Amino acid sequence: xxxxxxxxxxxxxxxxxxxxxxxxxxxxxxxxxxxxxxxxxxxxxxxxxxxxxxxxxxxxxxxxxxxxxxxxxxxxxxxxxxxxxxxxxxxxxxxxxxxxxxxxxxxxxxxxxxxxxxxxxxxxxxxxxxxxxxxxxxxxxxxxxxxxxxxxxxxxxxx
Amino acid sequence: xxxxxxxxxxxxxxxxxxxxxxxxxxxxxxxxxxxxxxxxxxxxxxxxxxxxxxxxxxxxxxxxxxxxxxxxxxxxxxxxxxxxxxxxxxxxxxxxxxxxxxxxxxxxxxxxxxxxxxxxxxxxxxxxxxxxxxxxxxxxxxxxxxxxxxxxxxxxxxxxxxxxxxxxxxxx
Numbered sequence: 001x002x003x004x005x006x007x008x009x010x011x012x013x014x015x016x017x018x019x020x021x022x023x024x025x026x027x028x029x030x031x032x033x034x035x036x037x038x039x040x041x042x043x044x045x046x047x048x049x050x051x052x053x054x055x056x057x058x059x060x061x062x063x064x065x066x067x068x069x070x071x072x073x074x075x076x077x078x079x080x081x082x083x084x085x086x087x088x089x090x091x092x093x094x095x096x097x098x099x100x101x102x103x104x105x106x107x108x109x110x111x112x113x114x115x116x117x118x119x120x121x122x123x124x125x126x127x128x129x130x131x132x133x134x135x136x137x138x139x140x141x142x143x144x145x146x147x148x149x150x151x152x153x154x155x156x157x158x159x
Numbered sequence: 160x161x162x163x164x165x166x167x168x169x170x171x172x173x174x175x176x177x178x179x180x181x182x183x184x185x186x187x188x189x190x191x192x193x194x195x196x197x198x199x200x201x202x203x204x205x206x207x208x209x210x211x212x213x214x215x216x217x218x219x220x221x222x223x224x225x226x227x228x229x230x231x232x233x234x235x236x237x238x239x240x241x242x243x244x245x246x247x248x249x250x251x252x253x254x255x256x257x258x259x260x261x262x263x264x265x266x267x268x269x270x271x272x273x274x275x276x277x278x279x280x281x282x283x284x285x286x287x288x289x290x291x292x293x294x295x296x297x298x299x300x301x302x303x304x305x306x307x308x309x310x311x312x313x314x315x316x317x318x319x320x321x322x323x324x325x326x327x328x329x330x331x
Contacts, residue, residue, distance in 0.1 A: 022327065030321040033201075034314050041206025045220070048235060055231040058223045066220045070213065145199060153198050157191045 002094070009090035018088045025088055032081040036149070039074025042067040043113075043144055046121060050137025052130055060133065064121035071113075092159055098151040105147030112143060168259065175256045183253035190253060197246040201320075204239025205313050207232045212313075215281075215306025217298050224293040225302075229286075262328045267319040274312035281305035 009015060018024050048054035049063045086093055093099040120128050120136045128136075174180055183189055213219025214228050251258050258264040285301035292298050298306075 026322055026325045027318075030318040033198075033317050033321050036198075037202060037205035037313070037317060038209055039206075040202035041208075041210045044203060044206050044235075045210045045232070054235060055223060055228065057227055057231070062222045063220075066222050067210075070210075070219055145202070149199065149202065150195055153195050154191065157187075157194060 006090040006094040009087045012087060014084070014087050015090065018084060025085070028081050028084050032078060032085065035074050035077030035081060038070060039078055040144075040149070042071035042074055043140065046117075047137040047140045050121065050133045050140070052134060059125050061122050061125065064118070093155065096155045096159060098154040098158065101151040102148055102155070105143060105151070109140075109143035109148055113140065171255045171259045174252065175254070180253055180255065183249070190250075193246050193249050193253070197243060197250060200239050200242030200246055201317065202239075204236055204243050205317060207236045207239065208313055209310060211236075212306040212309040215298055215302045215309070217296065217303060221296065225298070226289050226293050258323070261323055261326055263319045263322040263325070267316055267323070270312055270316045270319060274309065274316060277305060277308045277312060281309075 018028075045054065046060075046063050046067045049056070049058070049060055055063055117136055117140050120133065210220055211228060211232055214221065214223070214225055220228055281302070285299060285305060288299075292302065
């Protein structure tokens with residue numbers, strides 16, 4: 001159903017421009033990874049805290065508030081550097097099962113992070129029991145790493 | 160000098176030709192498992208290093224005193240570092256000639272050494288006086304410098320690592 005759109009991306013002048021340059025695509029991939037580190041750090045600092053480990057002396061809500069803007073910067077950077085890779089490789093992505101796993105889980109992880117995880121982590125202290133916090137942190141790690149990051153790496157390894 | 164390099168190269172070649180190395184390189188699943196694990200450990204290590212460096216710069220995680228952040232993140236950073244080193248070591252073992260002849264690999268190794276020296280220098284210079292600036296909104300110059308260098312150096316470690324597959328400068 002989406003194949004014509006992917007084909008159009010594949011044949012677009014953007015894809016052509018990227019593939020004509022020796023440096024743009026590799027640098028884009030590299031910067032994507034740098035933003036991944038920032039994003040993962042901002043996600044993990046809170047998820048580890050939600051699991052009852054890491055920065056235990058600090059309240060969950062303060063860790064959450066401090067990590068929030070950096071999570072957004074990381075996310076924006078990942079999207080901005082991810083789209084050119086998709087355009088450049090559109091047909092490869094279209095035929096990659098791992099790409100589709102990533103694309104299905106990504107919106108779920110995003111909505112979960114912006115709603116459930118955000119509400120639970122910014123709630124007043126004592127309102128959410130530690131067991132619930134642990135589940136919320138664990139689900140976040142599973143979605144972002146199991147559902148998004150790992151399948152992403154597998155796209156290039158299995159084509 | 161060239162004799163010395165030749166003898167190193169023959170050792171690298173010996174590892175390359177060994178049964179285990181060859182098996183690792185030729186097994187798509189085992190190789191991919193280590194590639195994936197290396198990225199995940201990088202996320203844990205570099206991610207939490209960046210969180211700490213942002214605090215040093217005075218721009219992130221400012222509600223937590225630096226020493227507390229450092230103490231609580233340290234074990235996770237070390238876990239990430241150990242996992243990165245093991246998975247990275249296995250990947251090098253699985254295809255040593257490729258890394259030996261790759262400029263980006265050596266760039267990455269060099270940058271890692273410099274990043275480690277930066278961390279050590281910070282530990283012995285600015286961290287020594289942490290009590291005087293632990294909760295301050297503006298950390299001292301030395302701390303900011305260490306934070307900025309940390310982000311830059313580890314950022315370039317990641318970039319050079321990602322560029323290893325592009326062996327533009329290989330002349331053989």
